Amino acid sequence: MFEHITPAPADAILGLTEAFKKDPNPRKINLGVGVYKDASGRTPVLQAVRRAQERVLAQERSKSYLPIDGLPSYVAATQALLFGPQHEIVTSGRAATVQTPGGTGALRVAGDFIKRMFPEATVWLSTPTWANHANVFQAAGLQVANYPYFDPATGGVDFPSMLEALQSIPSGDVLLLHGCCHNPTGVDLSPEQWRTVAKLAGERGILPLVDFAYQGFAQGLAEDAVGLHILAEEVPEFMVASSYSKNFGLYNERTGALTLVAPTPQAGEAVRSRVKRAIRTNYSNPPAHGAKIVDAILGDRDLRHLWETEVTAMRERINRMRHLFVESLNQLGVERDFSFIVRQRGMFSYSGLTPAQVQALRERFSIYIVGSGRINVAGMTEANMDYLCQAIAQVLQDQVLQDNGAQG
Ligand code: LMR
Numbered sequence: 190m191f192e193h194i195t196p197a198p199a200d201a202i203l204g205l206t207e208a209f210k211k212d213p214n215p216r217k218i219n220l221g222v223g224v225y226k227d228a229s230g231r232t233p234v235l236q237a238v239r240r241a242q243e244r245v246l247a248q249e250r251s252k253s254y255l256p257i258d259g260l261p262s263y264v265a266a267t268q269a270l271l272f273g274p275q276h277e278i279v280t281s282g283r284a285a286t287v288q289t290p291g292g293t294g295a296l297r298v299a300g301d302f303i304k305r306m307f308p309e310a311t312v313w314l315s316t317p318t319w320a321n322h323a324n325v326f327q328a329a330g331l332q333v334a335n336y337p338y339f340d341p342a343t344g345g346v347d348f349p350s351m352l353e354a355l356q357s358i359p360s361g362d363v364l365l366l367h368g369c370c371h372n373p374t375g376v377d378l379s380p381e382q383w384r385t386v387a388k389l390a391g392e393r394g395i396l397p398l399v400d401f402a403y404q405g406f407a408q409g410l411a412e413d414a415v416g417l418h419i420l421a422e423e424v425p426e427f428m429v430a431s432s433y434s435k436n437f438g439l440y441n442e443r444t445g446a447l448t449l450v451a452p453t454p455q456a457g458e459a460v461r462s463r464v465k466r467a468i469r470t471n472y473s474n475p476p477a478h479g480a481k482i483v484d485a486i487l488g489d490r491d492l493r494h495l496w497e498t499e500v501t502a503m504r505e506r507i508n509r510m511r512h513l514f515v516e517s518l519n520q521l522g523v524e525r526d527f528s529f530i531v532r533q534r535g536m537f538s539y540s541g542l543t544p545a546q547v548q549a550l551r552e553r554f555s556i557y558i559v560g561s562g563r564i565n566v567a568g569m570t571e572a573n574m575d576y577l578c579q580a581i582a583q584v585l586q587d588q589v590l591q592d593n594g595a596q597g
Contacts, residue, residue, distance in 0.1 A: 201320040209557045217555035220568040237496035241485035257465045259288020263480040266487040267446040282454040285461035288475040290443035292402045292432025300329030301467040312363045319372045339374045344529025360394035368401030369413040370535020373563035383416040387423035402432035405500040407534040425452035442479025510569040517578040536567045554580035
């Protein structure tokens, strides 16, 4: 049966890491996958995580299963991190949160739940969006469609086009929004735009699903949840897929959560029971280690303080790299305006580099960028910046020469 199976194409993002690892060039740079690098180019284990991990291991007495919906204290800590511990959504019991294997796991559980409960629903994704979004929802058997989001001319949100498209989304469909640090563009909705979108979703009966994988990377842990708080004020029901891969650096521990906010505590309980069924028939119950670490950090004043300091340091380093990147390109005399990159937030920016330029950077300079032109700013360091910018300048210059040659 397997003999005639043809190979699947490489994953648009993780496939790049595989190719990068095989590349022998010592100057190679991976700006593909969204993984944070520190100033020395390493992806560190956070100090808070190290300390919490020691504590978790010292206290661990059993590897028995977690409940289907996960570690109760972790689930409670997740709700508090999203909304604040005193938020009505939390105290009323309207929110059902389940622990999931990473943010992708949360999206897939959401997809399975939607497919089972609302089989006709279409999931609406921004153009562009994370390369895996459509795959995840289609794998759950759902239809996906797109709404305009990014304006390449300004490097910002094309809000009029987005709104126009949202006005024709049928009631009962699902609208996927990025909580902050939009992946891949780094361009977020303003609070006023969130309000308009939330009101529209409420009026039209559209169910928002927020992908929230970068809390703390835009402006701050609380500041980045502003969109969620606006949704909470405007709509009775929505979902949030949380990931702790980036803000706790727990990439390979697959640590995330799905929160479903229901109109009543009773509906919340019913929803929780349905989501638990979706989990049980998929991976049965979640992995424990990452969740115990997050729980230990969020539940301890000192560890939490240390963690918040580390999140701030990651955010500030990325923002420094954004400035340095734009300055370095300017110093090299690159004419194209890249200044929008300093206005964008989070790990990613949409560079505007074409697929041909991305390919040239990879083939000639061993610089790995997603085909869409998305660059992971968190992969830049002071040490690799000159090489990176010189390579980009060269590739852009060659393009100009080629275009002139073609015209001549
Ligand atoms: C990314 O967008 O690079 C990350 O979210 C990692 C992934 O799983 O694609």
